[in-house]
Amino acid sequence: MSDDIPPRPAEVDLAAAYEESGVRGILQELEDTMIGLGPVKQRIRETAALLLVDQARRQLGLATETPTLHMSFTGNPGTGKTTVALKMASLLHRLGYVRKGHLVTVTRDDLVGQYIGHTAPKTKEILKKAMGGVLFIDEAYYLYRPENERDYGQEAIEILLQVMENNRDDLVVILAGYGDRMDRFFESNPGFRSRIAHHIEFPDYSDEELLRIAEAMLHGQNYRFDPEARKAMADYIRARRTQPHFANARSIRNALDRARLRQANRLFSEAQGPLGADALSTICEQDLRASRVFRGGLDTGRVVQSTAAE
Amino acid sequence: MRLTQGQFSFLPDLTDEQIREQAQYAIDKGWAVSVEYTDDPHPRNTYWEMWGHPMFDNPDAAAVVFEVNECRKEHGSKYIRVIAFDSSHGWESIRMSFIVNRPSDEPGFRVVRQEGEGRIIRYTVESYAVREPEGRRYA
Numbered sequence: 162m163s164d165d166i167p168p169r170p171a172e173v174d175l176a177a178a179y180e181e182s183g184v185r186g187i188l189q190e191l192e193d194t195m196i197g198l199g200p201v202k203q204r205i206r207e208t209a210a211l212l213l214v215d216q217a218r219r220q221l222g223l224a225t226e227t228p229t230l231h232m233s234f235t236g237n238p239g240t241g242k243t244t245v246a247l248k249m250a251s252l253l254h255r256l257g258y259v260r261k262g263h264l265v266t267v268t269r270d271d272l273v274g275q276y277i278g279h280t281a282p283k284t285k286e287i288l289k290k291a292m293g294g295v296l297f298i299d300e301a302y303y304l305y306r307p308e309n310e311r312d313y314g315q316e317a318i319e320i321l322l323q324v325m326e327n328n329r330d331d332l333v334v335i336l337a338g339y340g341d342r343m344d345r346f347f348e349s350n351p352g353f354r355s356r357i358a359h360h361i362e363f364p365d366y367s368d369e370e371l372l373r374i375a376e377a378m379l380h381g382q383n384y385r386f387d388p389e390a391r392k393a394m395a396d397y398i399r400a401r402r403t404q405p406h407f408a409n410a411r412s413i414r415n416a417l418d419r420a421r422l423r424q425a426n427r428l429f430s431e432a433q434g435p436l437g438a439d440a441l442s443t444i445c446e447q448d449l450r451a452s453r454v455f456r457g458g459l460d461t462g463r464v465v466q467s468t469a470a471e
Numbered sequence: 472m473r474l475t476q477g478q479f480s481f482l483p484d485l486t487d488e489q490i491r492e493q494a495q496y497a498i499d500k501g502w503a504v505s506v507e508y509t510d511d512p513h514p515r516n517t518y519w520e521m522w523g524h525p526m527f528d529n530p531d532a533a534a535v536v537f538e539v540n541e542c543r544k545e546h547g548s549k550y551i552r553v554i555a556f557d558s559s560h561g562w563e564s565i566r567m568s569f570i571v572n573r574p575s576d577e578p579g580f581r582v583v584r585q586e587g588e589g590r591i592i593r594y595t596v597e598s599y600a601v602r603e604p605e606g607r608r609y610a
Binding site: 260261263 | 526528529530531532533534537538
């Protein structure tokens with residue numbers, strides 16, 4: 162509307178733009194709070210650099226179109242896809258590519274309706290909610306069910322593709338899921354493949370990294386391992402990895418929850434007299450060694466399905 | 472005759488970008504924004520047809536512009552307005568209302584005089600548009 166467009170600057174100071182946008186804070190936070198994930202961090206740094214340069218080019222009038230920012234995150238469960246998506250949303254917000262920077266996490270159920278004519282309004286409702294932010298579609302391959310040609314998922318996919326193309330300025334879509342199944346999903350929906358510029362692969366955590374994650378989690382809750390318990394945890398991770406339903410960091414979180422339960426139980430039954438803060442916040446070896454994982458895993462005793470969802 | 476009711480109606484029509492900014496203002500205030508349409512432009516016609524639900528939980532106004540454009544596809548020859556409802560205690564009413572779409576041809580209003588008892592004359596206004604049945608009022 163305004164007639165007096167400010168004159169274009171002749172040059173751009175990238176370092177100043179970097180400082181100003183607060184991207185450094187987010188990258189630093191990513192570095193500090195996420196353990197491991199080397200390749201992912203590398204890709205995010207590259208993406209941030211690309212977006213900063215693009216922003217600079219735009220100031221000089223060299224670029225006009227919004228770059229395609231839709232992404233796909235592939236990796237096994239519990240490798241931090243959702244957490245990174247959250248960071249990505251605030252990164253894009255700082256760089257001014259999304260206006261609000263909130264993250265809307267959905268799965269097939271939130272997009273696909275139950276009867277004819279139900280899907281389109283449902284999908285549009287979610288898309289509207291995500292506008293100005295990031296839409297995170299978890300296990301996106303469930304949207305496409307080739308075995309049922311009348312599946313409503315196809316309708317949701319069509320609307321998604323349309324909005325991803327036409328409202329590129331308004332929202333960024335991140336698809337997430339297991340690597341091999343996402344590959345098959347992209348093969349059968351070439352429209353998605355071509356609209357997604359950034360494919361980021363999340364590697365599994367190493368045993369060492371999982372142990373550090375366990376300690377960081379406990380630290381966050383004001384608990385700690387004693388030295389024997391730390392060794393037990395390392396053994397636990399090694400044993401757990403070979404057993405079914407292993408979900409990286411999420412398995413660790415569940416194990417720690419159960420260890421806290423056992424610790425509370427132990428304190429309750431053994432305590433004679435008052436307990437100090439130290440006793441209340443220390444996880445001992447026996448709290449971990451009691452785990453079923455050390456006795457051959459889930460197959461012994463009652464079979465409990467650990468949730469591999471998300 | 473250009474219909475003037477609600478906010479900004481003496482200004483040139485708002486662009487989509489301006490609609491977005493106004494709606495964003497309302498959203499940031501915590502008001503529920505919704506889109507409505509009608510083909511009866513009488514000023515006392517308070518309740519217009521709702522286009523979808525009020526958008527209670529959309530943090531960004533791009534969704535409002537999206538819905539306005541969807542509504543234009545369906546009801547492009549009618550009046551469309553965006554309203555913002557403030558649910559906070561003591562207000563509980565519409566805080567913003569502005570027209571975002573109008574028919575290409577607005578025939579205006581006529582004065583109707585009714586002779587009452589004695590020499591009383593009652594005046595009322597009627598839109599020329601409403602002489603046609605609903606749905607056929609604007610081309």
